[in-house]
Amino acid sequence: MIKIKNLHATIDGKEILKGLNLEVKAGEVHAIMGPNGAGKSTLASVLAGREEYEVTEGTVEFDGKNLLELDTEDRAREGLFLAFQYPIEIPGVSNVNFLRTALNEIREYKGEEQISAKDFMALVREKSALVELDAKLASRAVNEGFSGGEKKRNEIFQMAMLEPKLAILDETDSGLDIDALRIVAKGVNTLKSSENATIVITHYQRLLDYIIPDFVHVLYDGKIVKTGTKDLALELEERGYDWIKAEVEAK
Amino acid sequence: MNEILQENKLTAFINNLSPTSLNFSNELLQSATISLLTNDFPTTRKEAWKYTRVGRIAAIKAAPKSAISSSPTPFTIDSNALTFVFENGEFIPSLSSAIIPKGISIKSLSFCDAEELSQIGKLAKVDGEIFTAMNVAYANDGLFIKIADHIILEQSIQITHILRGKNNVSNFRNYIHAGKFSKAHIIQGYFSQNATHCFSNVVTEIVTGENAFLTIDKIQYEEMGNFHVATEEVQQDKNSTFTINTLTLDGTLVRNNLTIGVTGVNCTTNLNGVYLLKENQHVDNHTIVDHCAPNCESHELYKGVIDDSATAVFNGKVFVRKDSQKINAFQSNANVLLSDSATMNSKPELEIYADDVKCSHGSTTGQLDDEAIFYLRARGISEKSARHLMVSAFIGDVLGKIENEKVLEFTHSILKDRFGWEF
Known part of the structure; x- marks a missing residue:
């Protein structure tokens, strides 16, 4: 699905990613954990195509294509989805209106027909129910006046609508209470298939009780320094990150 | 003489x-x-x-x-x-x-x-x-x-x-x-x-x-x-x-x-304006609302979208005369500049000579929110469509003041023909 090799990225001349390697295959769930400032969100931003970040070295192959050569919208059209850590409010632009535009532009890119208004509304009903998002919220302006939990559920709702090949959840658990967390996780788990993959970026092990990862990676100082199973997440929860730091520095 | x-x-x-x-x-x-x-x-x-x-x-x-x-x-x-x-x-x-x-x-x-x-x-x-x-x-x-x-x-x-x-x-x-x-x-x-x-x-x-x-x-x-x-x-x-x-x-x-x-007395006044400029157009709106009697309200909303090297002017004056008490007067002017060479000159003015009134005015001029455009693009929407969505959202509330369907339809057809904006 995605092969990241020796990825280096800078912002304002400061190097954040320092040779990151990661391969995710279809059907897999990968968790990326790490202390603050390790480069977790930078990785998400670089993959989504934020222009403030400059890739100075390395390659990213997404479904056989050179991801780094694609514009942000084309990455999305190829099936990459980023659930934002801080979903922004866009007053005046309705959720459904923008999703219909998005869905149709993705379809056009793939040479498919536009979705009919009827099918679209049916899809909205089905997918908003999945994340228990009130249909009224779905038709309101994007994230405007939404609570923290509603914003995150809206991200997963959009993901459900767009059916990406690879979803990157950037700290989707931050600021969520246990109910919202459960709903978000349920959405992600329902959407999981042997055809798609998920990268869960998180600070806490909590979310991984609900979304069970196949692999857990520790990102530290711009590199993946340790990879394990979900037990690694539990160990991190218990022991913190200092022992990882010590291990890395000892090398 | x-x-x-x-x-x-x-x-x-x-x-x-x-x-x-x-x-x-x-x-x-x-x-x-x-x-x-x-x-x-x-x-x-x-x-x-x-x-x-x-x-x-x-x-x-x-x-x-x-x-x-x-x-x-x-x-x-x-x-x-x-x-x-x-x-x-x-x-x-x-x-x-x-x-x-x-x-x-x-x-x-x-x-x-x-x-x-x-x-x-x-x-x-x-x-x-x-x-x-x-x-x-x-x-x-x-x-x-x-x-x-x-x-x-x-x-x-x-x-x-x-x-x-x-x-x-x-x-x-x-x-x-x-x-x-x-x-x-x-x-x-x-x-x-x-x-x-x-x-x-x-x-x-x-x-x-x-x-x-x-x-x-x-x-x-x-x-x-x-x-x-x-x-x-x-x-x-x-x-x-x-x-x-x-x-x-x-x-x-x-x-x-x-x-x-x-x-x-007891009047309601609504004045709304939309001005959409490109190339080297120049549009100047000077408005005056003169409240000479008490117990009235006025609502003014003007919005502009200015592209290329176009220039726009808004000058809105609201007068509340002495003894015109209980006036609610609201004025707002907002503008989006779509290019670096677009210009907006906005001057809202209030002159109040009565003491029991509620008046406000405001003026903003800015650019489309880059973060919002990135968000829309990250969902597969082209930059052009993302900008259209944002512009349409921006002027949407003024266009929403137009109650006549025919006028609205006609306006939308012009927006499409002249600006390529489809809402």
Whole structure:
């Protein structure tokens, strides 16, 4: 699905990613954990195509294509989805209106027909129910006046609508209470298939009780320094990150 | 005594115009003539014209009045409306509605009697106002509308003015009187077809009688290369509701002077404006809401989207006179600049002489939110569509104030044709 090799990225001349390697295959769930400032969100931003970040070295192959050569919208059209850590409010632009535009532009890119208004509304009903998002919220302006939990559920709702090949959840658990967390996780788990993959970026092990990862990676100082199973997440929860730091520095 | 100036740009300009053949009162004609002979085109040293240069209007060598083509206009906003078509300021009966419903009197000024014509010039003063003075002394024609008391007009009234040809100057004059307890909707459409270096100088006087409910939608869509100055003088009697939506969608230079005198108590005034500019267009909206009576409210919302090297001006004044207590007056102007060379000059002003009022005004000018555009792109929407969505969201609330479906439909069709914006 995605092969990241020796990825280096800078912002304002400061190097954040320092040779990151990661391969995710279809059907897999990968968790990326790490202390603050390790480069977790930078990785998400670089993959989504934020222009403030400059890739100075390395390659990213997404479904056989050179991801780094694609514009942000084309990455999305190829099936990459980023659930934002801080979903922004866009007053005046309705959720459904923008999703219909998005869905149709993705379809056009793939040479498919536009979705009919009827099918679209049916899809909205089905997918908003999945994340228990009130249909009224779905038709309101994007994230405007939404609570923290509603914003995150809206991200997963959009993901459900767009059916990406690879979803990157950037700290989707931050600021969520246990109910919202459960709903978000349920959405992600329902959407999981042997055809798609998920990268869960998180600070806490909590979310991984609900979304069970196949692999857990520790990102530290711009590199993946340790990879394990979900037990690694539990160990991190218990022991913190200092022992990882010590291990890395000892090398 | 006023000093008669020597030959200046204004006298040179009016020398090419034909004096009006309308039977205005001698007094009005005389004041207009004096105003023209003692003034010149305003320069940017004059506060009200600080950001708007009229040199290109002054430079027009007006062509002699020629026969009008009378050919049908391609612009119809509401095909069911009572429609009155004018070309270069002249009335075209063959394109206009012949059957007028009972209770209203609509005719071109050229068909008005002295009594009706005596209404002209009561609100729009000529003194020091050269465009209004020129509009009197060189008036071509215009529409006289009088809606009798208690008449609720189901049909809209549509005034269509079209510019054609080169160097044509149209001094177009309208009078609208909405009687007591009447209700009406009027569309004013200003268009052009194969026109260049033409100038529309429009003056409209509007009286909204007691308890009357009057809505005007004004669409300005003259091609680039043409100039437009519009002056509206409105008087609101007690308990009346007056709404004007001004949509400026094209034209090299457009200036709107909208003055609303709220002279009666318990009035509601709504003034909304949208101006969408590109290339090197210039659009200037000067508005005045003058609260002369207590217990009234006014709502003003003007929004602009300015692209390329276009420039726009907004100057909105709200006066609350002494003893005009319990006034709620709200004014807002917001602008989005789509290019680095686009310019906006915004000046909201409040002058309050009463002490028990609630007034607010605000002005913002900014760019589209880059974060929002990134968010939309990250969902697979092209940058172009993302910008359209954002622009549409920005002007959506003003367009939402337009209640007439036909006007809204027509506006959307222009947004698509001229700007490629599909909402």
